[in-house]
Amino acid sequence: ILCVHFQYTSNKIMEPPSQNLKTTPLLSLRRFHISEDYGFLLPNPLKELPDQFRPWMEIANELPHLIESRQLQARVNKMPLLSCQGLKSYREQRLAHLVLSFITMGYVWQEGQTQPKEVLPRNLALPFVEVSRNLGLPPILAHADLVLTNWTTRNPERSLEIRNLDIIVSLPGGESLRGFILVTVLVEKAAVPGIMALVQAVNAILQHRDNSLLRALQQLRLSIQDITRTLGQMHNYVDPDIFYAVIRIFLSGWKDNPAMPVGLTYEGVSTEPLKYSGGSAAQSTVLHAFDEFLGICHSKESADFLHRMREYMPPSHKAFIEEIHSAPSLRDHILSSGNDQLLTTYNECVEALVELRSYHITVVTKYLITVATKAKGRKPNHLPGPSQALEERGTGGTVVLSFLKSVRDKTLEAILHQSD
Numbered sequence: 001i002l003c004v005h006f007q008y009t010s011n012k013i014m015e016p017p018s019q020n021l022k023t024t025p026l027l028s029l030r031r032f033h034i035s036e037d038y039g040f041l042l043p044n045p046l047k048e049l050p051d052q053f054r055p056w057m058e059i060a061n062e063l064p065h066l067i068e069s070r071q072l073q074a075r076v077n078k079m080p081l082l083s084c085q086g087l088k089s090y091r092e093q094r095l096a097h098l099v100l101s102f103i104t105m106g107y108v109w110q111e112g113q114t115q116p117k118e119v120l121p122r123n124l125a126l127p128f129v130e131v132s133r134n135l136g137l138p139p140i141l142a143h144a145d146l147v148l149t150n151w152t153t154r155n156p157e158r159s160l161e162i163r164n165l166d167i168i169v170s171l172p173g174g175e176s177l178r179g180f181i182l183v184t185v186l187v188e189k190a191a192v193p194g195i196m197a198l199v200q201a202v203n204a205i206l207q208h209r210d211n212s213l214l215r216a217l218q219q220l221r222l223s224i225q226d227i228t229r230t231l232g233q234m235h236n237y238v239d240p241d242i243f244y245a246v247i248r249i250f251l252s253g254w255k256d257n258p259a260m261p262v263g264l265t266y267e268g269v270s271t272e273p274l275k276y277s278g279g280s281a282a283q284s285t286v287l288h289a290f291d292e293f294l295g296i297c298h299s300k301e302s303a304d305f306l307h308r309m310r311e312y313m314p315p316s317h318k319a320f321i322e323e324i325h326s327a328p329s330l331r332d333h334i335l336s337s338g339n340d341q342l343l344t345t346y347n348e349c350v351e352a353l354v355e356l357r358s359y360h361i362t363v364v365t366k367y368l369i370t371v372a373t374k375a376k377g378r379k380p381n382h383l384p385g386p387s388q389a390l391e392e393r394g395t396g397g398t399v400v401l402s403f404l405k406s407v408r409d410k411t412l413e414a415i416l417h418q419s420d
């Protein structure tokens with residue numbers, strides 16, 4: 001059922017082309033808050049909040065030091081309770097969510113993963129939940145904070161490359177954390193031509209313009225390959241030991257996490273603890289959009305997890321995925337067209353996506369699995385350490401490798417054969 005595309009009625013296809021399109025490509029991107037230049041990245045994120053929020057910004061600006069010297073919890077407890085009423089623009093709200101999410105992760109995990117704080121004080125919990133509700137984001141650090149809102153150019157005239165980029169708010173992890181965030185920013189940027197191609201392709205199907213569809217599919221393949229190349233930059237900027245021992249902890253959530261089995265109590269919000277998954281690029285809209293467009297069918301278990309991750313996206317980006325889902329099926333169109341060139345190019349997109357997912361598995365193996373095995377070997381048995389469950393799970397709390405392999409293998413199953 002998950003993979004059935006709702007078909008536009010056939011009389012819609014008979015209408016003149018101008019009415020076939022509900023909107024032009026550019027207009028529809030704008031409707032979903034997707035930038036032609038930056039894709040799902042927030043264009044030109046703010047670095048400062050209005051003056052009344054200085055108590056938050058002062059803490060945010062020295063987070064790594066406050067956490068490493070274990071002073072953050074005490075500082076937060078003394079923080080004044082501020083209302084989000086003073087946040088006017090969308091970009092201000094996104095920066096506030098970024099800042100409060102980073103402070104929250106630091107607050108919960110300051111003493112390490114074995115002694116998390118299970119109650120978030122009301123002066124942090126109340127404004128965080130308020131701004132989260134306004135934005136339709138969960139009250140935890142999400143990909144939308146860590147990556148989409150957390151980048152700035154040193155020289156706006158120059159292109160986006162690591163040397164010309166910086167992060168806005170930091171956590172422990174130094175240069176490796178900076179590299180981890182900025183390489184992911186560049187991955188989002190590399191996806192932009194692919195997102196544009198996808199919109200062009202959906203419109204080309206509606207208008208029965210197979211040449212335009214073919215060119216769009218070629219562009220999509222190139223963009224997926226560029227994403228894979230960009231992902232490879234992780235190796236140049238991120239140290240696996242630091243990723244595993246430091247960064248991973250601060251991205252961890254409080255759902256399916258044995259370190260916080262009941263969740264986090266947001267004081268003043270709810271008496272029951274709430275459960276939220278940690279930050280992960282599984283919350284990036286890019287691959288969800290490609291999967292929907294290419295008609296990839298994941299197993300029920302993987303699809304359930306991936307669909308949950310959509311709740312961590314800005315609502316307009318989630319709506320974009322749903323829009324692609326309800327557009328006419330690319331696969332059906334290719335099969336009924338009998339156009340071999342379209343079929344071959346479609347398959348090349350699927351293969352490129354399989355290669356991206358295989359490459360991602362080697363990255364995850366290096367940054368999580370291999371380091372975890374090494375850490376286990378070093379640790380004398382009688383000393384307490386992270387539980388086995390923690391080590392085998394990713395920051396988003398899935399049993400990592402089997403999930404990632406299933407997602408990759410199901411992608412491969414989408415390959416079309418002439419006889420289909």
Ligand code: HEM
Nearest residue numbers: 184187280281282287357364367394395396397398400407
């Ligand atoms: C050091 C770098 C990275 C590590 C260690 C890593 C780790 C993981 C883990 C553990 C998962 C499993 C789900 C979860 O626990 O949340 C996952 C899923 C995922 N990651 Fe990464 N990741 C890294 C970089 C990236 C980047 C840069 C991207 C951007 C394309 C990405 C895209 C995804 C996607 C889309 C999924 C969902 C599964 C899928 O659709 O194939 N990851 N990652």
